[in-house]
Amino acid sequence: MAMVSSRLVFLFFSICTLISQAFAQKGVLYHNCSDNGNYTSNSTYKANLNRVLYSLSSNTEIDYGFYNFSYGKSPDQVYSLGLCRGDVNPDICHSCINNARNLLTLLCPNQKEAIIWYDYCMLRYSFRNIFGIEEDSPAFSAANANNVSANYDQFRQDLTTLLDSQIRQAAAGGSLRKFAAGNTTAPNLQTLYSLVQCTPDLSVQVCSDCLNGARKLIPDCCDGRQGGRVVRPSCNFRFEVFSFYNATAVQSPSPSLSPPPPPVPSVSPPASNNTPAAKGKESNKSRTVIIVVPIISFVVLIIISFCIYLRVRKPREKPQSESVDEIRSVESLQLGFGTIKVATDDFSDANKLGQGGFGVVYKAKLSNGQVIAVKRLSNNSSQGDLEFKNEVLLVAKLQHRNLVRLLGFCLEGIERLLIYEFVPNGSLDNFIFDPIKCVQLDWARRYKIIGGIARGLLYLHEDSRLRIIHRDLKASNILLDFEMNPKISDFGMARLFELDQSESNTSRIVGTYGYMPPEYAMHGQFSVKSDVFSFGVLVLEIISGRKNSSFGNEENIENLLSYAWKNWKQGIVSNLVDPMLKASSTTEIMRCIQIGLLCVQENVAHRPTMASVVLVLNSYSITLPIPSEPAFLMNSGTKSNICLQWEHDSRLAESNQSKSNSVQASINEVSITELSPR
Known part of the structure; x- marks a missing residue:
C-alpha cells in the first residue's frame, strides 16, 4: 500500500x-x-x-x-x-x-x-x-484505519449497491465530466458516502470497466474497513462513513456536475449553458473515441504487458525506493504563498534583510510568533530553478548545528521561495569587513567561527548520509546566530557525491571568483578538496579582516595568497593579522594561518581533509606540516591569464551590476550546473 x-x-x-x-x-x-x-x-x-x-x-x-x-x-x-x-x-x-x-x-x-x-x-x-486510453498503473490504494464494527456483510452489500449506481452514472457522463457522488444508509445507522470518477475522454464502456476493475481491489486494500480508496490514472473511487466531499456542489445543477444517467447509455455532454452546436461537436468527439477504443485498448494491453515484464525482469533497486521516501519527506515542507505573503507584510522593504544573486531575503513572522527568513527568487536572477531544486532536495536532508536549517519552500505560479530559520546576526562578511562591527569579533569568537565552519564542512563531506560539495563557500554564505555560532548557507551550487566518490568534472564552472581552486577554475575538476581550498581563503580573510578582492594594492585573490605566503616565509605573519587582534594568542593565530596556507596549496593531494583540519584545531599536540606555495602565486610579477580573465569578468559584472542597481556581496555571475544525484 x-x-x-x-x-x-x-x-x-x-x-x-x-x-x-x-x-x-x-x-x-x-x-x-x-x-x-x-x-x-x-x-x-x-x-x-x-x-x-x-x-x-x-x-x-x-x-x-x-x-x-x-x-x-x-x-x-x-x-x-x-x-x-x-x-x-x-x-x-x-x-x-x-x-x-x-x-x-x-x-x-x-x-x-x-x-x-x-x-x-x-x-x-x-x-x-x-x-482516451484507459490505464490502470501506476496506481495506489489507501484504507481507513478503523474497522467496520459489526454486520460487515450488510455493509459490503450496501457499498456494492451504492458503487454500482454511481459507476453507471459516472460512465454515462459527457465529455466534460464523468463523476458521481452520493450516500446511503449503512448498518448501525451509519451513513456511507462514496464518489467515483473517470477522465472524461473515456467512453462509457471503458470508464465502467476501469471503475469496476478498481473496485475489485477492495478486498486487497480495504476489506473490513470503514473507508478506502483506489486511484488509477484513468479512474478512481473513495468511500467513507463520513462526508468527505462538497455535498452542495454535488447537488448543484451547475455545469460543473455530471448529469443523471439517461435511460440508455449515452456520451452526450452534461446539462449546461452551451449552445447546441457545441453539444454536437462534443458528441462527435465522443463517437470518435468509441470507434478507436478497441484499437487503443489492444495497444494498451500490449504496453501494460510489456511494462509488467520489465518490472518482473528488473525489480526496483533499494536506493531508488529510499530516494522516493526522501522526496516524500520533502513534500511535507511545502508552504502556501499566502502564508508567507502575510508573514513578510507583502514582502515590504522594511522586512528586507539583504539581496544577492538569488534575489531578496526577507525577515518574516508567522502567526505563531516564529521568526523566519524568506529567500525569494527574482525573475531576472542570475540563479534559478536549478539552484532552487538543489537547496530543497539537499538542505532538507541535512541536520547540523553549523548548517542553516531549511524550514520549508513554496512553489506557486512564478514564485520560488525558500524558508529558513532566522539567523539574527546576518552574514560573516558584515562583521569582519566592517571597521565598526569587526570589534565585536575578538580572536576567541573568530577562532570559534573557524572551528564551526570546519565542523559543518566535515559533516557535509564525511558525516552525513550524503557526501556534498558546497562549491560556493565564502564569508557572505556564513551566517551568525545569537551566540555568533556560524551556519553554512546557500546550497544552490552544491553537488552530491557517492560516499566512495572522490572527484568529478564539469564543463560549467560555478561559484565565486577568488574562492575557486585552480584545478576547478581552469579544468572543471572538483572534489572535497575544492571546499578545503575555499575554507583556506576564508580562514585568511577572518584572520586579516580584509576581503580577498581588496587585499594589498591590487584587486586580485592572487595578492592575498602571495602576501600571506611572503610574510609566512619571512616569519612576520603579524603583518597579515587584523590590527585589533594584536593582543590575542599569537601561537593560535600562527597555527590558523598555517592551516589556511595548507588548505590553499596548489597540489590537491597536499591539501588536508576537513577531518584533519578539525583534529588539529582541537589538538595543539599535533605537529603541522610545512605548507608549499599557494595556488595562483605570482612568480614573475605578472598576472596569470586566468587572473586577468577574472579581473575582466569581474569588472564587466560590476559594471552591469551598477547599471541594474543590484546589491551583491561579491561577484557571482558565472554559469550554473545541475544537481546530479546518484
Missing part, C-alpha cells in the same frame, strides 16, 4: 483564509516518476513540456475540471492531462493543478513520464498519447 504524504495546513493568517487554504492545499497523495525515458535540461522535449504545462495551468476558460493539451512533434511531442475532483470549484481546481505542475517537475526533474495525485486533482504527462 502506498505511503500517504502528510498533509500541510500551515498557520494560515485568518479564519477566512484558514478555511479556504485548508480546502485548497491538500497534501500530495502519491506521485510516480516513470523510468520509460529521460530528457535533458536544454532538450526540445523539455521546452515542449514547459509549454504544455504552462498552457494547462494558465487556462482560465476551462471551468469543468478537465484539461488535456499536447505540443510538439514526435519524438519530442508531449501529452498532458489534468483532472480535478468533480465537487471542486474552478478556483481551487486551478490552484491544485498549478501546485501539481510545479511540484511534479521538481520531484521528477528529468523523467519524460510522470504523474501526481492530490486530494483534489491529478496531473500527468507523457511522451506518448494518453488521451
